[in-house]
Amino acid sequence: MADFRKLVVWEAAHRLALDVYQACAGMPARDRYELASQMRRAAISIVSNIAEGNGRRGDPEFARFLRMALGSASELESQMVLAKDFGIFDQATAERLIESVAEVRRMLFGLIRRVAPRLLARRNAKSSTAG
Numbered sequence: 001m002a003d004f005r006k007l008v009v010w011e012a013a014h015r016l017a018l019d020v021y022q023a024c025a026g027m028p029a030r031d032r033y034e035l036a037s038q039m040r041r042a043a044i045s046i047v048s049n050i051a052e053g054n055g056r057r058g059d060p061e062f063a064r065f066l067r068m069a070l071g072s073a074s075e076l077e078s079q080m081v082l083a084k085d086f087g088i089f090d091q092a093t094a095e096r097l098i099e100s101v102a103e104v105r106r107m108l109f110g111l112i113r114r115v116a117p118r119l120l121a122r123r124n125a126k127s128s129t130a131g
Contacts, residue, residue: 004054009107013050013069016100017043020076023093031088039079045072046104063115070108077101 004010020043024036046069053065077098084094 002054004051007050007054007111009104009111010047010050010054012100012107013043013047013073013104016076016097016104017047019097019100023089023097027083027088031083031086035079035083035086035088039076039083042072042076042079045069046076050108059115063112066108066112066115070105070112073101073105073108077105 017040020039024032024039027036049065049069049072053062053069056062056065080089080094080097080101083089084091084098089097
């Protein structure tokens with residue numbers, strides 16, 4: 001597989017993780033060890049799963065890791081909404097981060113859709129040669 005750092009979705013997820021870390025640094029101490037920790041882990045999970053899936057053999061593994069990244073992105077978005085609702089993030093920061101994670105989710109959906117037809121084509125080719 002290609003270098004994961006060249007994937008546009010990885011670049012966007014990497015920027016998101018950096019933004020999450022920066023936003024969390026400004027959280028009150030009581031929140032830094034709970035919600036901030038969860039948010040950082042979710043952001044890291046997105047980037048890590050994209051990279052790990054890209055390094056695996058074949059589309060089935062890549063698609064599986066992309067779906068895990070998508071789950072982590074949904075988790076992160078939920079945590080961002082909570083941070084906004086708790087008043088930990090100001091409206092502008094929350095909206096910027098929520099839009100960034102939504103962009104990453106859209107990109108992940110798109111990449112999964114591109115990988116899925118290749119999986120179906122391979123399955124169909126295997127089943128037609130088997131019969």
